[in-house]
Amino acid sequence: MNKDLKLIEDRQRETAIFGSVLSLLGWDQLTYMPKKGAESRAEQVSQLSELIHQKVTDDNFYHALLRLKKSKSLSKKEALMVKKLLKGIEKSRKLPEEFVKEMSKVTSLSYMAWEKAREKNDFKIFQHHLEKVVELKRKECNYIKEPDHPYNSLLDSYEEGMTVEKLKPIFEKLKKDLKILINKIKDTEHYKKQTPLSLEVPVEQQRELCHDLMKRIGLTEDRSRLDLSIHPFTQTAGINDVRLTTNFRKSPLFSFESTIHESGHALYELNLPEKDAYNILGSAVSLGIHESQSRFWENMVGKSRPFWNFYYSQFKKISKLDITEEQLYNGINFVKPSLIRIESDEVTYCMHVILRFEIELGLIEGTIKVKDLPKVWNKKMEELLGIIPKNDVEGVLQDMHWSQGAIGYFPTYALGSIYASQLFEQLTKEKKGIEKQIDKGDFSEISKWLKLKIHQHGNTLLPEELIKKACKKGLDVDTYVSYLNYKYSKIYGFKK
Amino acid sequence: MNKDLKLIEDRQRETAIFGSVLSLLGWDQLTYMPKKGAESRAEQVSQLSELIHQKVTDDNFYHALLRLKKSKSLSKKEALMVKKLLKGIEKSRKLPEEFVKEMSKVTSLSYMAWEKAREKNDFKIFQHHLEKVVELKRKECNYIKEPDHPYNSLLDSYEEGMTVEKLKPIFEKLKKDLKILINKIKDTEHYKKQTPLSLEVPVEQQRELCHDLMKRIGLTEDRSRLDLSIHPFTQTAGINDVRLTTNFRKSPLFSFESTIHESGHALYELNLPEKDAYNILGSAVSLGIHESQSRFWENMVGKSRPFWNFYYSQFKKISKLDITEEQLYNGINFVKPSLIRIESDEVTYCMHVILRFEIELGLIEGTIKVKDLPKVWNKKMEELLGIIPKNDVEGVLQDMHWSQGAIGYFPTYALGSIYASQLFEQLTKEKKGIEKQIDKGDFSEISKWLKLKIHQHGNTLLPEELIKKACKKGLDVDTYVSYLNYKYSKIYGFKK
Known part of the structure; x- marks a missing residue:
């Protein structure tokens, strides 16, 4: 084999293996690690991350890639691998070492400040740190310099190929359509009379339901836990x-719904092409596509009528369920504008994302100042969802993303939802009668279809190319809006 | 700071951190890892081990140590660190790279063959592999060449400073004394009438007892689990x-006794001097001393009368206990020659170890052939304990140690028992009335004493020096035999 090719394959293998060790350290830290192990764990993580960083940024690796880029004897797949690797490396080589170190220091302090600000419900504690983060992210855009809008340099890291120029009109449209839909819902009699579900399921039974769900989705216990x-x-x-x-919270549905969401992510990871497990082509394609998998299972399957036809009787067996199947289904799909993104319903969810996207754009363009964020946040919240946070903990301080420098990440949540609706539309077209299988608690056909359409492609296409291949059309917000309109018109009883 | 000193401190820190990651990988593999993760885990472990191996054997590190050895400006502690590091490195540098690779390959195959041989109850499956292992271990002795008996080169890795010349007469004496003691016990009326304990404790209560035990020993949940x-x-x-x-087996005492044993190991690890956490002086001194800690808690404390005065009432609360306190105490200390080392009682335990030591000596000297092992094993078993295995699974195939090349390891189990009895004797001398505290379930004074006498010294003394410092005398088998005689004469009612 070509010496350079061997070098880049070995290097990818090595960093992938160390990367998976890092994942295990992270998992352990959040599940089983005794509290006082934290300091030692931080040192393990930092030493291993540093090692991986050295291995992917060193000159040998880069120069081998440059030589391979010019080579004419590469297979199509090899050439793609070289191209993808080079793109990532050239991006990271644009960032001066000093800058990377400063970013790491600033975000580490900023994350701690965010935690403290939440504890004290005081944005001021966080403000100064976030200002530094935003300043550095603006610098980063300047170093990376993707074409057109500076924010593209951030967005592209999370969703390759996506740009402000494409996304802004899509989110404008979505915002408008969601506003209309939310208003329609709010005008119904059903909305005015609705009360949230109140269920009680003992923790042990919740756990069993979660395991049952995972098994039905295809997550066997010899490969997942x-x-x-x-x-x-x-x-x-x-x-x-x-x-x-997962976590067992006040609502017994929390563990169930979060488990189906996470199962979507997990199934994607397990179905990635094993032959490419140790190179860049075998990884997930983007955060948006990853989120499409979790939201597909959580919403399109897990909040559907046939799904609850099946699980109604399962829940009935283990809890005092004195409501009808329809009441349970409606309760699962309860719509009401609320303050916290991760607790919001399927209809209002993307409004939370759009709010963050608009603020991020303003921060990067310089038209919104960090010190004004609480005010801006609350104003936008009123404009998009008609409600105002009582304090910053349930407002601008609710997500950790910005404190860690993850600006450009939020849009992938909405993209995932849109992609998911497109996949669902395509699935029901290709697999007539799939609802009847869901109705019986049989999800195997769906898992197989997703593997074929999405998972097995790994990272060989751009996100939008992958969706186009699977659904015969690119990113299409109308599909999503139609899906929501159709579903919720039935639940709330309004005209589409 | 001296450049070389900085290099060796950085290097030790780095390898200690990666070493602890390796430990976590091992822990996870045996507790939570899904079955099919095994292959991937093996690659993680091998890659990380390889990295550590490179870091401790490379020339920079070695040459820095050689320069430091000649330096006159080192503190006493620094000089000791250099000496200890050099000893280890020079030992490993004596082994040709080819040899190390072969050993790794051979033991990996041999371990699998051992597993299979156990499954099929067929020593022949293992024989050929073990022959190779023994051949390589004999080569290893030749490379290392510690003075006198070739076996010293193996023994010294597990128990620094220990030699065949010291150990053989000690084990001869122990064997003779144990034989007398076992015969005295067997001759009593109590022995002839004894029946094993039969207890039932639900798993949840067993778990609670284990946690209670850990807490009383000083293992808080913010540092252990x-x-x-x-x-x-x-x-x-x-x-x-x-x-x-731990593990919940048929006997509810298994989890309880194994937890107190492991707690002894854990307490040692947690009490090692934190300031030396990242250098060789901060590690445990030897396997024998480590085992002295576990066996001290398991036997000297955990099978003592005052201990069971306290736990009798705890067990009574949670199980149908229709026996007296004395019956429970006697049942815990049930003596009966049996076939499996890890299930044997306190009195016969060391006979199992001596048997293995004698066989190992024969294998290294060449006076025992691998093919004869089943016969030799059974003959020695009859000679030492008067019983004969029905098959090799309960005979020569019971331990995994040899399959992994761990020849020279077994003696540390007996050394640990002897050290433990010496520590117990010294404790009761220094802390009059300690039994009264054990009686109340208060072990804090004992934990403190062990920290002072053993744990806090880390790896700054040789094992025997450490025991001498703590107990005013070196390794002393008579203390151990007296301890057993005194305790079991009371239980079985014979004259010492």
């Missing part, structure tokens, strides 16, 4: 080793 | 982060 953590997440600790977490 | 695995073990996953495991 479910543990507890404060916030649910999914980590890949190795090939054939995916760890999901 | 207890999980489940097939065989109990203890791993240090970082500073202030020690993981114990």
